[in-house]
Amino acid sequence: MTDTPAMDIDPALAAAAREKTAARFIGTDLAHPAVAALFELSVMRLAREAVADPGRVKPTPPPPPGPLQMGAAEFGPSRRLVDDIVPPPLPRAFLALQEVLGNPRSSLRDIAAVVSHDPGLSALLLKLANSAFYGFSGRVDTIERAVGLLGAAEVHALAAGAAVSTLFRDNPYPDLLDIPLFWKHSVACAIVSRFLAERCGQKNPERFFLAGLLHDIGKVLLAVAEPEMVGMALELARRDNLSVLRAEKHVFAFDHAELGGRVIAKWHFPDALALIVAGHHDPQLCGHDPEPALVHVADMVVLALGVGTRPDPLVPALCPEAFASLNIHPQDLCLAAAELDERLPPLSMAFLETGTR
Ligand SMILES: [Fe+2]
Ligand SMILES: [Fe+2]
Numbered sequence: 001m002t003d004t005p006a007m008d009i010d011p012a013l014a015a016a017a018r019e020k021t022a023a024r025f026i027g028t029d030l031a032h033p034a035v036a037a038l039f040e041l042s043v044m045r046l047a048r049e050a051v052a053d054p055g056r057v058k059p060t061p062p063p064p065p066g067p068l069q070m071g072a073a074e075f076g077p078s079r080r081l082v083d084d085i086v087p088p089p090l091p092r093a094f095l096a097l098q099e100v101l102g103n104p105r106s107s108l109r110d111i112a113a114v115v116s117h118d119p120g121l122s123a124l125l126l127k128l129a130n131s132a133f134y135g136f137s138g139r140v141d142t143i144e145r146a147v148g149l150l151g152a153a154e155v156h157a158l159a160a161g162a163a164v165s166t167l168f169r170d171n172p173y174p175d176l177l178d179i180p181l182f183w184k185h186s187v188a189c190a191i192v193s194r195f196l197a198e199r200c201g202q203k204n205p206e207r208f209f210l211a212g213l214l215h216d217i218g219k220v221l222l223a224v225a226e227p228e229m230v231g232m233a234l235e236l237a238r239r240d241n242l243s244v245l246r247a248e249k250h251v252f253a254f255d256h257a258e259l260g261g262r263v264i265a266k267w268h269f270p271d272a273l274a275l276i277v278a279g280h281h282d283p284q285l286c287g288h289d290p291e292p293a294l295v296h297v298a299d300m301v302v303l304a305l306g307v308g309t310r311p312d313p314l315v316p317a318l319c320p321e322a323f324a325s326l327n328i329h330p331q332d333l334c335l336a337a338a339e340l341d342e343r344l345p346p347l348s349m350a351f352l353e354t355g356t357r
Contacts, residue, residue, distance in 0.1 A: 009047045016057035017047035023059065025304070025315045027243070034297075034323050037330035038304040038315075041337055045305075060312040082254040085225045087167075087263045093118035094163035101156050111155065112144035121162050125150065127350040128158065133343055157210040160269070161190070161351065164213075168220045176230050177223040180352060181309045186213050187348045188307040188340055192298040195339045200326045202294070211276040211295050214269075218260030218277070219309075222248070243316070245281055257281045283322040293322035301333050305340060 021043045028035045050056045093114075100106045100114045115121055122143055129140035129149055140146050147155055171179040193212030197205035223230050229251050237247035248255040261278025265271070272291060279285050279292030280299055296319060302308075304315045 009051060013050050013054065013057060014043075014047045017050055018043045020057050020059060020312070021046055024306075024312055027317050028315050029317065029320075032318060032320055032323070034330040034333055035318050038301065038333055038337075041334055042304055042306070082252075082259050082262055085221055085259060085263075087221060087266055090267055091118075091163050091166060093121065094159055097121075097159050098156070101152050108144055108148050111152065112142075112147050115143050115147060115155070115159075118159075120166065121159055124158060124162050124350060125155065127353075128347070131346040131350055133346040133350070151206075153204060153206040154209075157190075157206055157213065160210055161186075161213040164217060165351070168224065173223050173227045173230075176227055176234065177219060178309055179220070182216070182220060183352055184344075184348050185302060185307050185309055186216060187351050188302045188305075188344050189213070189215055189295065189298050191340055191343045191347065192301050192336045193295050195336050196294055196298055196326065196328065196332065199332050199335075200290070200294070200328050202290075207273070208276075208291075208294060208298075211273055211291070212298055214260070214264060214273070215277050215280045215295050215299060216256060216260065217263060218256030218258070221259060221263055222252070222256055226252070243314070245316075255281070281316070283319055290322075290325045293319070293325045296322045297326060297333075298336075301336055302340070305337055307340075307344070 021039060024042070025035070025039050028039075030036055030039055046056060097111070097114045097118070100110050103110075115125060125143065125146045126140065128134060129136060129146040134150070136149050140149060150158070165183055168179060190209045190212035193208040193215075194205050197208040202208065230248075233244065233247040233251040236242060236250060237244045240247075242250075245255050245257075252259075257278055257280055261274045264274040264277050275289070276292045276295050279289075280295045283289070283292040283296045285292075300316055300318050303313050306312060308314075
């Protein structure tokens with residue numbers, strides 16, 4: 001997508017695009033230069049889309065009322081504890097791979113041998129190694145070569161994402177959470193997280209790919225474990241005009257970020273990853289640690305660009321201290337948008353086809 005100024009766009013269409021985008025940014029501080037840059041980018045992109053499809057600038061209809069007709073006080077809070085929700089175990093094939101990747105004496109051949117026992121992961125790695133996402137020249141036709149080209153950290157991130165997504169491949173409650181859109185949002189957040197990690201000079205930026213991929217995993221667990229209560233939270237958010245996050249806290253006394261952090265720890269991923277996931281909506285909970293701040297900013301960028309679990313998602317507020325801690329410029333967020341345009345289609349296609357069907 002081109003982001004050159006929209007000189008040729010009908011002013012009425014441009015004004016409608018601005019109005020609709022403003023409704024999505026209602027909870028943000030447009031005086032912040034990073035938010036303002038994303039807002040202008042989103043207006044321009046929507047206006048360009050509206051040239052081909054004028055219906056795009058019509059206001060988004062509010063979600064339909066849910067089946068529950070109660071007062072807010074009747075929604076809870078619940079006595080459900082965050083540790084009551086137990087995640088399913090990770091697939092054995094992934095645990096075997098994690099073991100071989102964690103052993104410094106493992107050779108490329110050892111890693112490839114374990115990957116080969118998992119047909120889904122083998123197909124994903126080959127598909128990605130041959131996709132425009134990585135841009136390797138020449139055909140990659142063996143697992144050993146794919147593992148060698150991708151590197152151990154990348155293989156670990158992709159395998160973890162594939163392993164977790166296969167646990168939640170069905171879409172049992174599409175009204176609560178659209179699983180294909182959920183993974184598309186997660187892959188988008190993974191791409192932008194890694195891009196921003198590179199821009200701000202983080203060590204091992206591929207770690208942030210996995211953090212972005214798993215940042216909202218608590219949402220899936222909630223929807224699968226407690227569909228009725230998630231339905232209540234969504235209804236409460238709709239009726240009382242609350243963010244879903246606040247509504248989750250009211251109904252569950254915790255939210256998907258806290259639950260996600262616990263689950264990551266229960267799956268024995270590194271503590272740093274659990275901290276990032278737990279802090280992605282409130283990075284100040286983690287002090288001045290820039291790692292949760294980075295995924296917080298990436299999530300906001302992705303939602304500003306419209307890649308959410310619903311069409312035309314609301315944009316969450318940007319924590320200004322989190323943005324400042326990254327030492328990046330507002331313009332970097334526009335570069336992240338261009339990176340997403342290029343990388344999301346091939347990666348989400350390969351990922352969704354392999355992991356979630
Ligand atoms: Fe989230
Ligand atoms: Fe998110």
